[in-house]
Amino acid sequence: MEGGSPKPASTPTGAVFLSYASQDAEAAKLICEALRAAGVEVWFDQSELQGGDAWDRRIRTQIHECRLFVPIVSVNTEARIEGYFRREWKLAVDRTHDLSERAAFLVPVVIDATPELTADVPETFRRIQWTRLPRGETPSAFVERVQRLLVPEAPTSIHAAASAASRVAPARKQASVYWWPKRILAVIATVILLAGAYLAVERLRTPQPAAPAVFSPPPHSIAVLPFVNLSGEKEQEYFSDGLTEELLNSLAQINSLQVAARTSSFSFREHPDITTVAHKLNVSAVLEGSVRRSEHTVRVTAQLINAVTGFHLWSKTYDRDLGDVLNLQTEIATAVAQALKVTLLGDIPQKIELGGSRNPAAFDAYLRGRRIERTGMTAEEEQKAIAAFTEAIRLDPEYALAFAERSLALINYADKVRGPAATRKAIESALKDARTATNLAPDLAEGYYALGVALSVGTGEFAQADEAFARAVALAPGSARILASYSRRAAQIGHSAVAIDAGRRAITLDPLNFHVHRTVGIALLLVRQYPEAVAAFQTAIALQPDFARDYILLGQTQYAMGEYEAARKSCEVAPDDDLGQVCLAMTYRKLGRDADAQAILQRMKSNFGDEGAYAYAEIYAQWGDLPKALEWLETAVRLSNSGLEELKAEPDFDPLREEPRFKAIVRALKFPE
Numbered sequence: 316m317e318g319g320s321p322k323p324a325s326t327p328t329g330a331v332f333l334s335y336a337s338q339d340a341e342a343a344k345l346i347c348e349a350l351r352a353a354g355v356e357v358w359f360d361q362s363e364l365q366g367g368d369a370w371d372r373r374i375r376t377q378i379h380e381c382r383l384f385v386p387i388v389s390v391n392t393e394a395r396i397e398g399y400f401r402r403e404w405k406l407a408v409d410r411t412h413d414l415s416e417r418a419a420f421l422v423p424v425v426i427d428a429t430p431e432l433t434a435d436v437p438e439t440f441r442r443i444q445w446t447r448l449p450r451g452e453t454p455s456a457f458v459e460r461v462q463r464l465l466v467p468e469a470p471t472s473i474h475a476a477a478s479a480a481s482r483v484a485p486a487r488k489q490a491s492v493y494w495w496p497k498r499i500l501a502v503i504a505t506v507i508l509l510a511g512a513y514l515a516v517e518r519l520r521t522p523q524p525a526a527p528a529v530f531s532p533p534p535h536s537i538a539v540l541p542f543v544n545l546s547g548e549k550e551q552e553y554f555s556d557g558l559t560e561e562l563l564n565s566l567a568q569i570n571s572l573q574v575a576a577r578t579s580s581f582s583f584r585e586h587p588d589i590t591t592v593a594h595k596l597n598v599s600a601v602l603e604g605s606v607r608r609s610e611h612t613v614r615v616t617a618q619l620i621n622a623v624t625g626f627h628l629w630s631k632t633y634d635r636d637l638g639d640v641l642n643l644q645t646e647i648a649t650a651v652a653q654a655l656k657v658t659l660l661g662d663i664p665q666k667i668e669l670g671g672s673r674n675p676a677a678f679d680a681y682l683r684g685r686r687i688e689r690t691g692m693t694a695e696e697e698q699k700a701i702a703a704f705t706e707a708i709r710l711d712p713e714y715a716l717a718f719a720e721r722s723l724a725l726i727n728y729a730d731k732v733r734g735p736a737a738t739r740k741a742i743e744s745a746l747k748d749a750r751t752a753t754n755l756a757p758d759l760a761e762g763y764y765a766l767g768v769a770l771s772v773g774t775g776e777f778a779q780a781d782e783a784f785a786r787a788v789a790l791a792p793g794s795a796r797i798l799a800s801y802s803r804r805a806a807q808i809g810h811s812a813v814a815i816d817a818g819r820r821a822i823t824l825d826p827l828n829f830h831v832h833r834t835v836g837i838a839l840l841l842v843r844q845y846p847e848a849v850a851a852f853q854t855a856i857a858l859q860p861d862f863a864r865d866y867i868l869l870g871q872t873q874y875a876m877g878e879y880e881a882a883r884k885s886c887e888v889a890p891d892d893d894l895g896q897v898c899l900a901m902t903y904r905k906l907g908r909d910a911d912a913q914a915i916l917q918r919m920k921s922n923f924g925d926e927g928a929y930a931y932a933e934i935y936a937q938w939g940d941l942p943k944a945l946e947w948l949e950t951a952v953r954l955s956n957s958g959l960e961e962l963k964a965e966p967d968f969d970p971l972r973e974e975p976r977f978k979a980i981v982r983a984l985k986f987p988e
Contacts (some may be wrong), residue, residue: 323873330356331461332381334403338391342426342451346385349453355461374399378406386440388425393435394857406820408439419464423878426451428850435595438530516785535657536598538575538972539563541584542615545607555580555606558615558640565648565667566602567793572657573598575794576825593622600655601626611675613637616645619654627893631656637675641668645932670715670756677710688724697728715756722748722765726772735954745769753888760791764800771960778987780960781808786815793863796824800835806838807961808986814838829858833865841874841964848872863889870898875966879905893923897930901937912938925950929958941948943977944968959984 331350335343347359358377378384384407390398390761407421414420415444424446434440438532446457466684496571539562544555560577567574575596583592604617618630629650635643643662672678684703687696703719707714729741746769752762767783770776782805787797798821805814818835825831836851852869870885871894879902886898896915903912916934919927928951935944951959963966963986971977 330358330381331383331465332377332386332403332407333357333359333385333387333827334400334407335387336389336391336395336398336400339426339451342389342448343387344450345451346424349458350680351459353458353462355458355465362690374403375406378403379410383418383422383461384410385422385424386436387437387446388429388434388440389792390428390429390853390857393429393854396435400450401893404437404440408437412415413437420504422446422461422464424448427853428846430847430850430851433524459910473505473572482504512519532593532595532599532622533573533653534599535571536573536575537602537619537655538580538592538596538598539566539577540592540601540603542582542607543616544605545605546609551608551780553682553686554608554652557607557685558606558613560685561640561671562602562644562647564593564646565748566651567656567791569648571791572652572655574793574824576828576831578830579825582827588619589625597823599623602651608637608823611637615643615647617651619651623795637678638673639680640675641671641673644668666758670719670752670761672707672711672714674711674714674715677707677714677717680704680707680710680979681714681720684717684720684724686728688720694728694731695853697724697731700724700946702726704828713755715752715759717763718748718752719761721801722769723747724750726765726768729772730957738957739955742769742772749892754764758790759796760787760797763787763790764794764797767804770802771807775955775959775984777808777984779959779988780804792820793824795821795828795831798824799831802838806986807964808843809842810965811844813844814842815844827858829855829862829865832858833862833868836865836868836872840868840875840966841961842877843966845876849876863892864894867892867895867898870895870902874898874902874905891917893927897933903939918984925954926956928954929956933965935966939970941971941974943973944971948977948980952983 333343333347335499343359347357350357355806358381372645374569383648384402386404386407392398421443423436423440423443425434426448427450430575448454448457493844535828539559542559542562544552546555559581560814563574563580565578566572575598579596580592583595583943590984592601598623601620601622602617603620604615607614609702612634613636614632616630616632616636616983619628620626621628631647631650633643633646642664645667648667649664667860672681677846680703683693684707687703688700690696701724704717704724707717708721725748726742727744729738731743732738732741745765749762749766750768752759753766756762761785764787766782770780770783781804784797785803787794788801791797798817800820802814802818803819805811815838819837821831821835832851832855836848839845848868849872852865852872855865856869859865865883866888870882873879873885874882882898882902883906885897885903889895890899896919900912900915901908901920903915916931919930923930928947932944932951935941948962950956958965962984963981966978
């Protein structure tokens with residue numbers, strides 16, 4: 316109920332309590348108005364929170380006395396790790412422990428496409444099937460169901476309440492990478508609980524209390540928190556972070572060990588509460604420690620904690636020369652695996668140290684490049700990352716990982732730099748670096764990943780790119796970054812099932828990484844899983860609101876769904892972005908703003924010339940001018956424009972699918988089947 320003081324609308328106690336984040340007040344208001352119009356008493360108000368002990372007691376009293384508790388779940392609740400609504404949720408869950416199984420109480424409602432699979436909600440909510448009321452729009456069937464649930468004598472299970480109410484929102488026909496597994500499990504759990512409750516009532520005639528939620532993560536799963544920098548200088552944090560990430564990558568090389576990816580683990584830097592980390596990332600163990608670096612040596616202290624019991628499993632302090640960092644990674648990773656009783660298969664030291672460097676100065680330059688590349692948003696920042704990787708390679712010409720990362724940085728630079736000559740030069744350099752990485756270390760996943768990316772962008776070697784991506788995934792099945800890109804690549808060539816499976820695994824490994832969500836979102840858009848793509852982009856935006864491109868991707872998906880006004884609002888967040896201009900040119904035309912649409916296209920042609928041929932083809936295809944669309948598409952092929960890698964699956968080109976010239980272009984590009 317965050318965002319408003321909970322004054323009843325002329326209500327006695329014991330009605331419906333709406334709990335929501337302040338950003339969802341409008342949706343909550345729609346639900347409230349629909350229920351009140353039918354005579355249902357609802358606690359809801361949009362005035363500012365007043366706080367204080369008296370206000371807090373009032374909330375607690377109302378949750379204790381209300382008849383139904385309706386938590387509203389959304390991307391806004393997902394984005395907030397703190398909030399009064401979370402306290403309300405916990406109070407409601409606590410109350411269920413004292414209620415009979417026959418009492419309906421919890422009715423979770425989700426107002427957007429937030430996935431059940433990764434939603435940050437109490438485990439009790441997961442045992443109940445959710446009701447979906449998009450944007451708070453409330454059908455009469457839901458209101459009628461709530462009215463029936465409010466009858467005290469109704470012999471309805473707590474866990475069945477929302478399941479029955481959710482019948483107003485039928486399941487989607489297409490499987491969702493985000494939430495369908497939890498939905499199936501919820502249905503199964505509900506059936507089992509209902510059967511158990513029925514037998515208990517029949518045999519004992521005694522109400523059975525709800526079973527407390529049990530935290531049961533995968534047994535061989537771990538999160539690595541960022542090691543604390545004890546070097547005394549803030550600017551040395553890149554080294555402690557980089558060493559932690561390298562250790563995390565080392566653990567990911569071990570078979571049967573599920574390792575939460577860097578972005579998700581590092582999001583807990585400021586609040587390293589082990590229980591919170593474990594529950595949020597669904598891991599059974601957490602590794603934490605510290606790094607103290609001097610001129611020639613490094614001291615690393617590490618400790619492994621059982622996240623279920625809270626007990627320490629292992630700890631040790633290591634003093635090493637800086638040139639011995641590779642051996643240090645191997646020692647710690649092996650010790651952790653043994654403490655977790657993971658069977659070590661194959662040559663673990665060789666896998667962990669593959670592609671690395673024993674030159675401390677080269678390693679330091681590599682870590683600096685990784686830090687810049689991770690946060691770089693401009694062409695100038697990409698150049699700084701490329702320079703750092705170049706220094707690492709100069710110091711160690713056989714540093715395969717540095718070649719792979721420089722290749723990826725060059726691809727990112729090619730996407731940001733202006734001019735076809737500069738773009739082509741960057742892509743050619745990226746391809747050369749990726750091939751060097753695979754030659755130096757034939758079993759290095761990052762090398763094949765970089766090769767797949769470089770081949771996909773601007774070379775037209777799509778079959779080779781597919782082989783490189785497949786090889787990267789085979790070598791590093793636990794890499795969220797590689798899995799997310801593989802998901803997008805599989806979608807580009809029409810392998811929908813592979814794309815969804817890889818995307819699901821990537822999100823499981825790195826649920827708090829906005830890059831992973833946006834990449835998987837693009838894959839879902841390409842395979843026409845539009846509602847799930849919307850959920851992916853909304854999650855990415857919630858995790859990183861300042862990344863404008865994700866609003867455009869959301870707008871593109873809304874456009875594909877025929878929601879043109881919503882698409883306009885999303886794409887107008889970044890009207891000067893290249894992709895944003897394409898989106899707006901198409902959307903304005905659909906909204907009858909032909910002059911505005913034409914003006915955008917003319918401005919694009921003035922700015923980009925033939926370099927924008929692929930984008931012009933998209934626009935003309937959606938405008939219905941098929942001859943011009945085909946003409947520009949043929950120009951794009953002749954000039955090897957970026958974007959062609961998505962031609963086979965791009966929804967914008969659906970109007971051209973049956974055109975002979977379009978089919979000829981697709982055949983000529985030799986996409987793998």
